[in-house]
Amino acid sequence: MNGLLDELRVALHAIWMRRWIALAVAWGIAVLGWAMVAQIPNSYESRARVSVQMNTILPNAVGITPADQQKDMDTIRQTLTSAVSLEKVVRGTDLANTVKTDRDVADRVAGLSKAIKITAQQDNLFEIVATGASPKVTRQVVQKLIDLFVEQNLSGDRDETSTSLKFLDAQLEQRQKQLADADAKRADFQNHYLGSLPGSGSLTDRMGAARTAMAQVESDLAAAQSSLAAVNGQMAGVPASVAGAASAAGVGPARARLNAIQGQLADARARGYTENHPDVIALRNQLAAAQAAARGEPVAAGAASATNPAYLSLRSIQADKQAQVAALLARKAQLQGDLDAITAKLAGDPGVAAQQSKIDNDYQVLKDGYAKLLADREAIKLRGQAQSQTDSIKFSVIDPPTAPRVPTAPNRPLLLTGVLIVALGGGVAVAFVLAQLKATFATAARLEKATGMPVLGSIGEMVTATQTAARRRMLLYYGGGVGGLGVAYIALLGVEMLQRGLAA
Known part of the structure; x- marks a missing residue:
């Protein structure tokens, strides 16, 4: 421990012997460092906070989804720091007074990006x-x-919508011309190859339609013929005439009831009721009882015959059924002729069907594409109207831009203090290094250790009064130098604080 204290005492003595060099180095470092601190430009910082609210009132049907809104927010944030936006900032602020050429603008933009x-x-x-x-x-x-930030939200989507509408309008006009050409080509083909054939559409469609119609006609014809046969069967069991009105007084009630039941039964069968229908079964039961009663009733002499009304009704129904059957037979013959004509066309020119199918497919593709473009245009138009009347993203300034009074950088008080500490440390370090380069011996023990020779003793320095006064003056000068360094530091701190106070 004593050795360490001796080494420390020796080092301090060596530095003290070179104190003027240490003071000069400290002043040099301090002046140079403080000058560099003074050259550092002030840096001011302005902050603002903006709230971005998504409009969720409009449904997704208009094409404004939350994903689109979030994408718009990210795009706006990236666009704000783009070169184009920063150039607008340069030209829209006082920075425009500091630029004259495009090179100056580019330099300012590069600085703003950082x-x-x-x-x-x-x-x-x-x-x-x-x-x-x-x-x-x-x-x-x-x-x-x-x-x-606000301008890009208000105009960005509108510009995009306008561009999209112009593009779609051009595409619609082009597709409309192509569709008209395809329609004309299809009409020419049909007039040339299919004009004499019945029906519409392709040959396959016409063949299918004719076969479907033929099947329907055959079904209707079978039903009509069956109904006609039923009417003929009914007429065979109904007498053409009955007792006339001239002897009506001689006709008993049993025969009158029989005639009424026969008429009701004929009407029911004419309506298409089957033999198992409840009304028909009831009428047949009544008819059997009426016939038995009529057979037991005497017929008055001299009764004249008259046309049976039930028979006349059946004759009228028979005529209608015959006309219906005749019409269906004629329709069947017509459809058969159509089928024969289409079959002959297919057999005579088998490539017509394939050619027509290609033309129809091309036309349908163009038509579907035109309809899709038209739907897209309406969707984009609706979206643009929704954005123009109700903004999908709304902005509000929460904290307006701050007006900085005090620079945020550099921290000059801290830098000035750091320079002072470095200056003092640098002066001491230089003095210590010089002491190591030019060794001196402050004690007899150090000399004995360095030379390896015994030291008999040491003699103290004899200082006169004049030398003592001179040393005191030099010590005062040295203290003034050290104090001046401190005064300079305090003065610089005072100037910095004064400037900040005036700025605030």
């Missing part, structure tokens, strides 16, 4: 931070960014 920071925070908040050498310009930069 000085601007846009951060997405929670709750749909964006923080815009800009740093610069001028507090006024820094605030203008943040305000201009906010203006661009």
